[in-house]
Amino acid sequence: MIRNTILSLLGLSLAGAxxxxxxxxxxxxxxxxxxxTYNLHMMVFWWCVAIGIVVFAVMIIxxxxxxxxxxAEPATFSHSTTAEVIWTAIPVIILVLMAVPTAxxxxxxxxxxxxxxxxxxxxxxxxxxxxYQDSNIEFYSSLARPSLEARRKQSGVDPYAVENYLREVDNxxxxxxxxxxxxxxxxxxxxxxxxxxxLAIKKDAIPGIVNEAWFLANEIGTYRGQCAELCGKDHxxxxxxxxxxxxxxxxxxxxxxxxxx
Amino acid sequence: MNTEAHSSHDEHxxxxxxxxxxxxxxxxxxxxxxxxxxxxxxxxxxVGGAMAMIIRSELAIPGLQFVHPEFFNQMTTMHALIMVFxxxxxxxxxxxxxMIPLMIGAPDMALxxxxxxxxWILPIxxxxxxxxxxxxxxxxxxxxxMYPPLVLQTGDAFxxxxxxxxxxxxxxxxxxxxxxVTVINLRAPDMSLLKMPMFVWTWLITAYLLIAVMPVFxxxxxxxxxxxxxxxxxxxxxxxxxxxxxxxIFWFFGHPEVYIMILPAFGVVSEIIPTxxxxxxxxxxxxxxxxxxxxxxxxxxxxxHMFTVGMPLTGQLFFMFATMLIAIxxxxxxxxxxxxxxxxxxxxxxxxxxxxxxVFLFTIGGFxxxxxxxxxxxxxxxxxxxxxxxxxxxxxxxSVFAIMAGAYYWLPxxxxxxxxxxxxxxxxxxxxxxxxxxxFPMHFLGLAGMPRRIPDYSTQFADFxxxxxxxxxxxxxxxxxxxxxxxxxxxxxxxxDRVWEGSHGLEWTVPSPAPYxxxxxxxxxxIANEAFE
Numbered sequence: 001m002i003r004n005t006i007l008s009l010l011g012l013s014l015a016g017a018x019x020x021x022x023x024x025x026x027x028x029x030x031x032x033x034x035x036x037t038y039n040l041h042m043m044v045f046w047w048c049v050a051i052g053i054v055v056f057a058v059m060i061i062x063x064x065x066x067x068x069x070x071x072a073e074p075a076t077f078s079h080s081t082t083a084e085v086i087w088t089a090i091p092v093i094i095l096v097l098m099a100v101p102t103a104x105x106x107x108x109x110x111x112x113x114x115x116x117x118x119x120x121x122x123x124x125x126x127x128x129x130x131x132y133q134d135s136n137i138e139f140y141s142s143l144a145r146p147s148l149e150a151r152r153k154q155s156g157v158d159p160y161a162v163e164n165y166l167r168e169v170d171n172x173x174x175x176x177x178x179x180x181x182x183x184x185x186x187x188x189x190x191x192x193x194x195x196x197x198x199l200a201i202k203k204d205a206i207p208g209i210v211n212e213a214w215f216l217a218n219e220i221g222t223y224r225g226q227c228a229e230l231c232g233k234d235h236x237x238x239x240x241x242x243x244x245x246x247x248x249x250x251x252x253x254x255x256x257x258x259x260x261x
Numbered sequence: 262m263n264t265e266a267h268s269s270h271d272e273h274x275x276x277x278x279x280x281x282x283x284x285x286x287x288x289x290x291x292x293x294x295x296x297x298x299x300x301x302x303x304x305x306x307x308v309g310g311a312m313a314m315i316i317r318s319e320l321a322i323p324g325l326q327f328v329h330p331e332f333f334n335q336m337t338t339m340h341a342l343i344m345v346f347x348x349x350x351x352x353x354x355x356x357x358x359x360m361i362p363l364m365i366g367a368p369d370m371a372l373x374x375x376x377x378x379x380x381w382i383l384p385i386x387x388x389x390x391x392x393x394x395x396x397x398x399x400x401x402x403x404x405x406x407m408y409p410p411l412v413l414q415t416g417d418a419f420x421x422x423x424x425x426x427x428x429x430x431x432x433x434x435x436x437x438x439x440x441x442v443t444v445i446n447l448r449a450p451d452m453s454l455l456k457m458p459m460f461v462w463t464w465l466i467t468a469y470l471l472i473a474v475m476p477v478f479x480x481x482x483x484x485x486x487x488x489x490x491x492x493x494x495x496x497x498x499x500x501x502x503x504x505x506x507x508x509x510i511f512w513f514f515g516h517p518e519v520y521i522m523i524l525p526a527f528g529v530v531s532e533i534i535p536t537x538x539x540x541x542x543x544x545x546x547x548x549x550x551x552x553x554x555x556x557x558x559x560x561x562x563x564x565x566h567m568f569t570v571g572m573p574l575t576g577q578l579f580f581m582f583a584t585m586l587i588a589i590x591x592x593x594x595x596x597x598x599x600x601x602x603x604x605x606x607x608x609x610x611x612x613x614x615x616x617x618x619x620v621f622l623f624t625i626g627g628f629x630x631x632x633x634x635x636x637x638x639x640x641x642x643x644x645x646x647x648x649x650x651x652x653x654x655x656x657x658x659x660s661v662f663a664i665m666a667g668a669y670y671w672l673p674x675x676x677x678x679x680x681x682x683x684x685x686x687x688x689x690x691x692x693x694x695x696x697x698x699x700x701f702p703m704h705f706l707g708l709a710g711m712p713r714r715i716p717d718y719s720t721q722f723a724d725f726x727x728x729x730x731x732x733x734x735x736x737x738x739x740x741x742x743x744x745x746x747x748x749x750x751x752x753x754x755x756x757x758d759r760v761w762e763g764s765h766g767l768e769w770t771v772p773s774p775a776p777y778x779x780x781x782x783x784x785x786x787x788i789a790n791e792a793f794e
Contacts, residue, residue, distance in 0.1 A: 023721065025711035026641055033637075037683035041638040048628035055624065061577045063617070068539070068606040078541035087596045095585045098635065103578055126548060151325060152716060160720050167719045176543045185571075189409040191504060193569060193644060198315050199708040202640045204570045205506060207410060208498020211571035217746040220624075228644040228712045230404045232411060233330040236715030 023118035030244065032220040034200035036105045044098055051094075100181055112214040115182035119173065123185070123192035123205035123227070126234035130173050133184075137257045143237050144168035146227040151237060165223040173243035176250035196242055202228055217244040218248050277777050289373035291358045292775060294380050295502035296675070298355030303744070305347030306661075308391070310737050312340040317699075321730035323720050333716035334402035335394070341405035345522065346429045347387055349656065352435045352664045353525040354379075357464050360671060361440060363768035363775060364458045366449030366784040371442040375680075379435035386428035393418035404714060406515070407432075407482065409507050413489050423486045423493070430475040437471035440464055449767065449786040455546060456786065458680060458766050462549050463528030466556045471518045473560070478514035481507060505570050513564035520559045521656060523623075524552055526663030527594055530616045532766070533670050534598055537613035538605030539763040544597045551590035551597075558587050568639045577636050584634040591627055595620060601708040610761070611619045611685035615666035618658055627653030629704065644714075645708025653700045657736075658693070665692075666741065672747070673756035677774030680750040688746060698732030 028038045066072045106154040118133040124140075131138035143151070147166050150157035159165040175181050185194055185207040195202040199215045245253065271747065280282045288294055315336050318328050342688065362369055370376045393400040398416015401407070407422075415422065443466045448457070457465075484495040485507070494500025496507045527548075535542045542548065564572060564580040572580075598620050607613070629651040631695070632637050642648055665688075672680050702725035707713075711722045716724065756773040767786055771779045 015649060024705050026638075026708045027710075037641060039639045040635055041632065041641065044632045044638065045636050048631060052624065052628060055595065055599060056621065059602065059617075059620065062599065062605075063607065066538070066602065066605050066607055068608045072606040074539040075604040076540075077604075078543055078545070079529070080544075080600075083596075083600065084544055084547050084593065088593060091589050091592045099582060099585060102581065102635050102637060106574060106577060108582075109637060109640075110577075125764075132306075141462060153325040153327075153329055157324075163322065165720050166717060190414070191408060195644075195710075195712070197641060200637070200641060202569050202643055206498075206570065207565045208503070209505065209571065225710065226715075230334070230408075230411065230644075230714045232414065233332070233334060233402070236330065236712075236717050258361070 028197040116179040123187040195228040196225035199221040270720035295358030302352035317730040317733040335400040367447035382432040390425040437468035452786040459531035460528035474514040481510040529667040540605035543600035554590040612670035622658030645707035650703035679753040688742040697737035
């Protein structure tokens with residue numbers, strides 16, 4: 001709690017100094033696991049800060065006090081078994097404290113049993129294809145037209161004038177809130193990686209292999225991501241948009257899609 | 262035997278270096294070859310740096326202004342290959358060539374003709390690699406990690422990429438063999454292994470790493486070559502192969518490679534800090550054991566680069582725990598450096614400044630490394646600018662600062678003159694400020710969700726990218742100062758043999774500049790060291 005307050009204060013002061021949309025930290029996301037991931041990230045971060053403060057403090061004190069210009073005489077010690085045992089043992093303890101909750105989260109992440117629905121995600125150079133396994137809905141999802149026009153070299157279009165520049169698609173993935181969604185990833189050509197930071201999912205889409213991941217969204221909204229594995233010239237132009245909607249709205253979306261096809 | 266060796270060396274002293282180009286082409290002298298390695302490395306540092314400037318220009322503001330995405334990918338790929346294999350590795354081999362014989366009291370490297378070869382292969386390899394920029398289809402653009410199937414989409418450059426990697430591997434292996442043989446056989450008679458200077462130790466360990474992993478790398482890229490041209494399907498799913506297999510093999514090379522680029526840096530810093538703290542290196546033996554531990558662990562952590570490829574849970578857990586273990590020996594090293602400074606009598610000449618910045622900033626790179634080891638969090642960090650920030654912190658204020666520290670430290674021994682200390686300090690402060698301005702904001706970019714290797718980005722990433730670009734140009738320009746300091750080094754006052762007040766070790770017993778031939782007869786290391794105390 002105190003940690004979060006300090007961090008948000010730090011974030012605010014830095015952000016306040018410039019623009020309000022500066023993001024300094026990983027988002028907490030919208031699933032239980034994305035929150036756990038965020039907490040693990042912050043736990044290791046604070047351990048690092050603590051260790052850093054100790055090490056750098058000793059170093060800075062030494063740099064200030066033990067200088068020749070202040071008449072310091074060099075000591076002659078060059079060994080201390082006690083000290084060395086201590087600074088080997090303490091990191092071991094810290095690592096164990098970090099490893100245990102991490103392993104717990106990993107076990108949960110890999111447990112994709114009993115999903116409510118499954119979507120097959122196939123990657124292409126340079127777009128995504130989604131197929132809902134429980135219905136006959138399938139579609140390609142590519143960079144939206146306004147971004148497509150603005151992205152050309154010296155297009156003359158101001159990226160700031162394009163809403164969600166490079167992070168908007170023609171056909172977003174729609175999923176219901178509160179359902180366990182299993183994603184199955186594969187690729188048609190090279191390796192891609194499907195990443196939506198608010199779902200804490202980044203999984204490679206690899207030709208000849210089917211990978212899986214799952215999420216259960218707690219909040220409705222539009223969540224954006226993009227391909228995270230270099231996949232050729234348009235690697236930067238294959239975004240992902242996931243729309244989490246209420247279950248009733250999802251039903252309506254499914255029905256309207258079925259009619260279209 | 263002894264007298265025979267002696268008389269042949271006396272003959273050598275009569276003729277110094279050959280005249281003109283022959284001196285360099287046919288050189289078997291460790292000092293000349295060391296110089297050539299260092300010059301090549303500096304040239305490559307600027308070639309790779311120019312590519313970084315192109316990358317940062319394009320990324321300075323959102324939208325595509327200067328280059329096409331294809332060319333952008335060529336730049337990221339070539340920047341990495343050139344900096345890793347052309348700038349950092351040859352610089353350390355150059356320092357090893359110059360300093361290891363001087364530090365252990367050897368007359369030269371054990372295998373001088375192979376030494377000549379291992380250097381001259383490099384310009385050929387880089388000639389091939391850089392020439393791909395002018396080929397149909399352009400330079401390799403699939404990333405320096407060369408993941409198939411993407412790398413198989415490379416144009417005419419593909420075989421040149423593979424063969425240049427082969428040549429670089431051959432050169433590295435020959436250099437490594439030479440260093441091992443020299444260190445094992447040519448030490449001063451009273452220098453036992455555990456009495457060796459830290460730089461020699463870390464290089465000995467590095468050389469074993471090189472011999473272990475370079476053939477693996479050569480094998481991996483050869484399989485790419487046969488997949489492309491001879492109908493095999495090692496990594497092609499359609500033919501029953503597995504694209505992920507390449508990543509396992511690549512990172513089995515790639516992770517030890519990371520330590521190949523940092524262990525000699527540890528060595529350099531372990532030489533410099535005691536000199537300017539006027540106090541012996543704290544825990545010399547535990548430093549040796551820590552470096553050996555790091556080297557061993559580097560072989561069993563490779564798949565932490567692959568937490569998103571879909572490994573079984575047990576595999577992920579193993580690689581996560583093994584990776585976390587690396588923090589322990591690395592911590593020992595950092596604590597030992599701090600303990601070396603503690604109650605010393607420090608002065609802050611340029612080599613010391615670079616070494617201190619190394620300890621501070623490499624530690625930050627180590628912290629982000631620990632964060633990356635946490636597999637669930639790595640899912641978020643992987644292939645983002647957080648990773649770019651992490652490895653640039655370990656490589657630029659890590660390896661590169663250590664190389665620069667070493668260059669300033671030994672420059673008076675090489676040239677016989679003191680470099681311009683004031684300019685050296687300006688170079689240091691400019692580098693230290695700009696390197697942080699460049700790479701620190703990248704942590705935020707990665708955490709906010711910006712993937713690496715993209716030529717254009719969403720507007721929410723704009724501000725930190727602009728800052729990083731400003732930092733990068735500043736850092737690039739600062740390096741011109743480094744060249745200026747080196748070029749004008751001979752104008753400085755005459756250096757003494759010992760150069761620094763706190764120097765220790767055999768290299769400071771020979772005159773400055775070091776004569777063309779040194780230690781024709783083996784020195785007494787113990788006596789030489791006692792003279793400094």
